[in-house]
Amino acid sequence: TLEGRSAIVTGSTSGIGLGIAQALAKAGAAVMLNGLGDPVEIERQRAEMADENDVDVAYDSADMSSPEAIRMMVERAGARFGQVDIVVNNAGIQHVAPITEFPEAKWDAILSINLSAAFHLVRATYPAMRARGYGRIINVASAHGLVASPYKAAYVAAKHGLVGLTKVVALEGAEFGITANAICPGYVWTPLVEAQIDAQAKSHSIARDAVIRDIFLKDQPTKRFATVDELGALSIFLCGSAAASITGAAIPVDGGWTAH
Ligand code: NAD
16 A cells, blocks of 8 residues: 555656556555646546545646756645655657658657656655655656667657666665666557547558557557556556565566567
């Protein structure tokens, strides 16, 4: 149980971040949600998560491309929860284009949201974790933090960078009860992926099953998507005392993708 612990999960208004936030709340942690979206829908999610799990759930709209907003979010979390024990760096964006056509602005945005935000958030939460002798930092990287695909220059560079940052944070925190690990998912079943499958099936006039098997899961040997619940369960495990010696790891959750 994570009762008495509190967490910040970036990019937790949808998909994987929302799933991890739900798992943390269910385990008894207070949670600071963050991310973009419709304020009414976000407030509904926040209230539901708090009610269902009987924990404190807050929301901060910090834009992960702003170091100042990240610092303010940490201050608010500290004021509300007393401390921040768990940080999940999950917010991320993607852009796909050949390198010669890759827009400079997209490169900068992806590096700042997918990589630099994690640095700023760790930097702001680290001193208090160190002082208390407990901290759990979980960086949601990707199979693309371990291997590359064409046309994803910024994403692959940022996710490899995030795996590198994870190792440094792990080493610096090792004697202070702080662990840092990267989770490296292959394809995960999220509303976004579901919408892409429907769109591709329509535009190529092929069956949904074929889109899933031949396009999305071509490189994922299990031929199934990971689920946000699986990522939530792994995050809870990494926060517990049984995972005290797991640090600096990049853990693939990719159905064997990076095994071949
Ligand atoms: P998603 O688009 O459903 O969620 C992304 C979240 O990040 C949302 O809450 C969004 O509001 C937030 N976000 C985006 N820009 C932001 C900003 N500037 N400031 C604050 N929040 C911002 O995507 P997802 O699939 O749940 O992805 C979550 C993470 O998992 C990402 O880092 C992604 O790279 C990684 N990932 C996803 C998959 C997959 O198959 N879905 C696979 C590997 C890795």
